[in-house]
Amino acid sequence: METETRDLIVIGGGGAGMAAALFAALDGLHPLLVEHTALLGGTTAWSAGTTWVPGTTHAAEVGAEDDAENAAAFLRNAVGNHSSEAMRRAFLENGPRAIARLEAETEVRFRARPLHPDYIQEVAGATLRGRALEPVPFDARKLGARLALIRPPIPEFTVLGGMMVDRDDIPHLMNMTRSWASFRHAVRLLSRHAVDRLRHPRGTRLLMGNALVGRLLASLDARGVEIETEAKVEDLLHGPAGVEGVVLARGGVRRRVLARHGVILATGGFNRHPTRRAAMLPAPLAAFSPAAPGHTGELHDLAVGLGARYGEGALDNAFWAPVSVRKRADGSMAVFPHFVLDRGKPGVIAVNAAGRRFVNEATSYHLFARAMYAAHATAPTIPCFLVTDSEGLRRYGLGMVRPGGRGLAPYLADGYLTEAPTLAALAAKLGIDAAKLAETVARMNDYAARGEDPEFGRGSTAYHRVNGDGSRGLPNPNLGPIGTPPFYAIRLWPGDIGAATGLVTDTDAQVLGHDERPIGGLYACGNDMQSVMGGVYPAPGITLGPALTFAFIAARHAAGRA
Structure with missing residues (x-):
């Protein structure tokens, strides 16, 4: 079996994995991003893309009166002992740094809305604005043929055969016959989409989660990050230094890929695992999930085989939404x-x-x-x-x-x-x-x-x-x-809609064994990591905010690891 070497291997091409690979590249590493489906973006691509990170510069732009202690108090009141205070602190301290670095050095851009409240308004520390960020729309014509790599939005959230719309577009489309401003807005959207359908397989005006994924992909491509889709990790290679690489199968070829700085798990959680789903979700077992198909939990089995363990104490093992x-x-x-x-x-x-x-x-x-x-x-x-x-x-x-x-x-x-x-x-x-x-x-x-x-x-x-x-x-x-x-x-x-219970990590996103010591070279972020929200859903974007933040933390720690 052929053996290759990379600086870092990131497993999972959703928002967390793409961010981890991007942060690694910004830290001077040459990572390999591995995705086992044919498309990038995971559930992030199907989501609103809202990213909850208190303390960014965007808070001041909408007049939010907030600070780190207020945000910490909010999580303490809303989440309590369902998650680790130290992990929440790591998130709050590093989240603004992660967002600032993305916006300073990559194509990723966010904005805050004038009114975007935390969900649990009843507890002290809740705010009405400034913490929930949304991705700025992205012109995917910049990606050229690479647009085909991005998981398209849920069709039922689009109009006219694939045109994405957001909360600002809907009122204009509904009022286009009663308002000149709405008419002009609607005509611009429809004209752009008509041209797109003549030249591209789908609309190129990316919004919400698709916009975030598009911006991440453009940034990865700008730095020459190697991406392999339809690639399956069959094993984690373990040696004296800990996790040293993977066995990768792609296109009928198996090969060993060693990783000088470690492996980051960002595969999306346990939710489609054939047995853990039934064991970890309540009865009657949910028959439907609006999440993307990639989170099979297969890599969790390999990590558990190396001594990793699932977190305990969360209010619920999953995050939920009613679906039709x-x-x-x-x-x-x-x-x-x-x-x-x-x-x-x-x-x-x-x-x-x-x-x-x-x-x-x-x-x-x-x-x-x-x-x-x-x-x-x-x-x-x-x-x-x-x-x-x-x-x-x-x-x-x-x-x-x-x-x-x-x-x-x-x-x-x-x-x-x-x-x-x-x-x-x-x-x-x-x-x-x-x-x-x-x-x-x-x-x-x-x-x-x-x-x-x-x-x-x-x-x-x-x-x-x-x-x-x-x-x-x-x-x-x-x-x-x-x-x-x-x-x-x-x-x-x-x-x-996603896992709340995942692998236990420390504040550097290192996966911990049963002895509370890090499994060398193994990191987790996104829904692979035990949620800092402890199965509570206190605000919009509380999966993506920590996902990007701990991707930043994991990449930084891995870059400093010999």
Whole structure:
């Protein structure tokens, strides 16, 4: 078997792995980035790309009043003893440095929004802005043919056969016939996309997670970083100095690749592992995941074989979102995560089979899905049902059904969307207790008129209200009446969006053995590493922020390792 040598090997071509390889190159190493699927970007490419890092220069740009101690207090209050204080400190100290270096020395760029609240507003230290960063859109024409390496966005999050849109574009597209400014914005988008489709296999205006991945790839290419896709790591080579390389199989050829400075694991976590998934996720086992297909956990088995261990004490082993599912024309399954577009809007409620609400619909997606599991213990709540009327559907859509109220026939035909002339008829079609559903809707209509939800506090925090609709002049932007027939519903299931439990590391991202000593030359970042959030989801971007930060830390430590 042929033997080769590189400075560093990074396993996993998602956001964490790409960042680790990039930081290694910035530190003067010649890394090899290995991805076992055909595409780069992992779940990052399918995500919003939000990156939660307190203390960057972007906070001041939006007038955020924040500091490191305030951020530390927030995590202490929200996460508590579900994660290590030392690990959280390492994240908070190094996160701004990681972002600053990316923006100073690479193509990666972020921006903060004027209002982007932490999810858990109820605890001391929460902020309304400045910590959550989003990638600046990227013109992928700079990549040329390399664009084909990036995992495309989830089709259901695009329009017109692949045109990406973000939260700024949607209002313009919906108002293009009523506003000259919106018309001009929409025409620019549509014209650009039309030209793209003539010259490229997909749209080249990359947004959100795709923009971050595109910027990382452009930066890696600028530094000549070697990338191998469709390459499988079959073994970790272990010697006197610790992990010394890998056995790599690609295109039917196996070879040994030694690593002078070590190996970084960034494979995305355990979630698609054939046995760990069932062992580590709650029952009933989630049937659907909106995450990318690469996180098989195979490298975890190799690491555990060398003495690595999983962390303990997290509130949950995974992060969650409610999802709806629909079979595509090509036979594949679309798994649509319900993050913010519908659940918290006025005139939309979630009920279980008993016809009862069980959660504040405007809460974070993670807490919503956890509430599904908790409620299911006493009443069938998996799946639950997102219910609205014709006005709610027209204004906000439901899941894959777009706002506007048109083009419903395919969704009704395949059962993704259920329609009925009355609430009683809707309940009968869905198997919901009709009397309880009518009672629940009547109660919610009363809450909407009063502007207060005494049951679950919907609309009581800035996070809720941001995801409501303040344009209608309602007493509460998250509460609206349900009463205009016909009535509609879709089914929601809990879907795991990433691992919260991973391999235990120290503050240098070195993987630790059972004796609490580092396994020499082995690092982990991203969802391969035990989350510093401890299975709590306190804010947007709390997976990507630590992922980029510990990629920075791991690469820096590896560069200094002989």
